[in-house]
Amino acid sequence: MKLEAAKSFSDSTSLQNVIIEKIRELINYKNLEPGDKLPSERMLAEKFAVTRSNIRDAIQQLEFYGILQSIPQSGTFVANIGVIAMNGMIDEILGLEEQDFKSLVETRILLELKTVKLASLRRTESDLKRIKDALDAYERTVKSGEDAVQEDLLFHLAIAKASGNSTINTFMLTITPQIIMDFEKYHVCDKRMSMLGIKEHTEIYEAIKTQNPALAKQKMKEHFSVLYQYCYNK
Amino acid sequence: MKLEAAKSFSDSTSLQNVIIEKIRELINYKNLEPGDKLPSERMLAEKFAVTRSNIRDAIQQLEFYGILQSIPQSGTFVANIGVIAMNGMIDEILGLEEQDFKSLVETRILLELKTVKLASLRRTESDLKRIKDALDAYERTVKSGEDAVQEDLLFHLAIAKASGNSTINTFMLTITPQIIMDFEKYHVCDKRMSMLGIKEHTEIYEAIKTQNPALAKQKMKEHFSVLYQYCYNK
């Protein structure tokens, strides 16, 4: 059987949001400060009339955003960000929207115009080799007539890695699969685009190689202008 | 008891990485294509000689990066990104470094110079009110002589929300708690900085209100230049 996904906001998500909301209320009601301990998972489960797993899931999400921290055999603690920031952040977490394609592309362009500049300045020789390898792989696939969306993205990820900025690199990783799926869904890349892509990728690579950040950014901008128009004019 | 954290790369993380690596090898060895089904959690657990929970954790992480997708009572599937991109991405996931303060600040500045421009263009009236409220709260706290790091960050988060870009907004949320903790750790903000901050925040707010993106970005840049120097010259 093959997959045909249509992920919706499931019940478990909304239950988790309810629990997060209740944890927030508890922290406020009890005036818990940074470093204070939350009631145990078992007590929370009983208090909220849900299972301990539900509590653990909610805590895990709040841990992801740095609001709580669990210490084994000790307890779950309010992180060191203060009650005001915590309330504001939970508001935003509960109000997070599904990420739309436009935001995704907009963000990708922003990040990449930065990574390509940083990569030009900071790339090591091994960074450069990785980028070159990705470029060669892309070129091979395009010239063989196959779809090269994946090799395309890997070229860009190699640049992100060379930027030396671990945060941006992580962000690029998180948006890449969604980008790939959207691109293939909307058929963003055709053969003609790909042949042009080889030229543009090569120019970007050369600019990084010669450590010319301004030129690198310029070439990346051109590369995206085609893409951008293609995405928005269909 | 109060918390004094020093999170290190735990054993569980490295075990998870080993499992991720093995899942990758399996996908390659079996030539699984997008949409194909992975062996069941139970079989993987037996094959890799680990518990089913370990398998579930690894799958959950690969799900976060969009590489796998679990369907209840059906199976876990390779997402629609292709084997080449998958290999490249798993390489990067396994090689992810801890996020350093410099990357964090660099990324924050990049994101905020964009959000403030977008917010100027797109902000609704209710966005504007939220930003104003955050600004007022910040001013109140500073003038009362208290530490206002939290109100400071909430002002910036309000702008991120007004940018209308859900992806950037999510990213801002994920880096905010780390920023707060680092700021308090390094005592980035003192009283003098905060009083200056009121002026700068107000200027940014006015630029967003009058929908002047260039001015808004300019003011944000000034705001960060002080911060940036403070962070790097200590």
Place this chain on the structure above:
DNA sequence: ATTTGAAAATTGGTTAACCAAAATATAATA
């Protein structure tokens, strides 16, 4: 040969019992 339908097996998710480390309470000692 094809279709149908019910039974059996398989699936990810859930629950509750269990574990070892940590925190706390208690008792013994100085």
Place this chain on the structure above:
DNA sequence: TATTATATTTTGGTTAACCAATTTTCAAAT
């Protein structure tokens, strides 16, 4: 009274049994 040693309780994490939805199997009917 203060301090140390020990037993008990509490903690988040782990494990294994269980569940309901889904998929597969396979024989009966057309």
